[in-house]
Amino acid sequence: MTDSRANFSASRRQFGRQLLSVGALAAALPGAATAATSPFPAKPITVLLPFPPGGSADAMVRAITHVAMAELGQPVVIMHRPGGGGVTGTASLTQNVAPDGHTLALMHNAVLRQPLLQKVGWDPLVDFTYITGLASLSTLITVRADAPWKNLQELLADAKARPGAISYGTVGATSANRIAGEQLARLVGGQFNMVPYKGGAEAITALMGGHLDVYGDPGVGPVALSGKLRVLASFTDQRLQRFPAVPTVKELGYGLSVYSPFGIVGPRGMDAAVVDRLHTVFSQAATDPIYQKVLEDYDFMPYRMDPAAYRQYAQEQFAREKTLLQKLGFKPE
Structure with a gap:
């Protein structure tokens, strides 16, 4: 009887150690505890806008986040961080920001272009998570x-x-x-x-x-x-509907057009399920009449992309920017 009790106690101690080991392993897995206990979003979302208040980008982001809030179930706060030609605010995502989806930023081509013009401590193709494309500017x-x-x-x-x-x-x-x-x-x-x-x-x-x-x-x-x-x-390929009498630069014989899509990005390393959730919510919000009216008022053109297409666009645009800047003689500072 004594041997049986001793064996039982030893088995309980061994089983307890195994449970502790499994628990420690689970806790060590990235995002395991958060995924199990905290549905996304668990708190207000901040969107960093790299321009001052009052411009076209401000109007567009305010419109789409206003619509998205209802589906997300959390407030979306716009934080203006202008400077650096519209690069500083977006680039700040690379500075120890948690990749939990609660801090996002507006991305545009100047951010892709910046490392080609001066030395920076981040890589636009590595240090951001591309979430969704929104709209392109009409210049x-x-x-x-x-x-x-x-x-x-x-x-x-x-x-x-x-x-x-x-x-x-x-x-x-x-x-x-x-x-x-x-x-x-x-x-x-x-x-x-x-x-x-x-x-x-x-x-x-x-x-x-x-x-x-x-x-x-x-x-x-x-x-x-x-x-x-x-x-x-x-600088569009076709005349704008609101300005039918205004010619395009291309039709006047100068062969130039400008497309600079805006989109939403997060820090590198975001969970795929969170990225998918955000893309779905913003895509739905992009069909709302309130947002569509803002696009029309500020001469935006829809330029919607899913995460994979947006990342591919960034890679291809980076290569195009490099070729153009070399042709124009722009060199890194």
């Missing part, structure tokens, strides 16, 4: 309604006759629209004085106030329709 070339240039040809002729005398505003020193403006001027042997702004609202205010000659970025639609601005051309 318009605009001047004040009382400006001397009645069309794009007159503007470019003046840029050639007076190189560097005409100020051309863009959002970010390395934005796609700044590069397109540089290309456009070079095609005619001219030059603009490129002036970077932190956001579209700031640039439009400068244009309206006479402190800027030309604005070559998106988001001017509402002001242009009021008659306060003159739209000379668009």
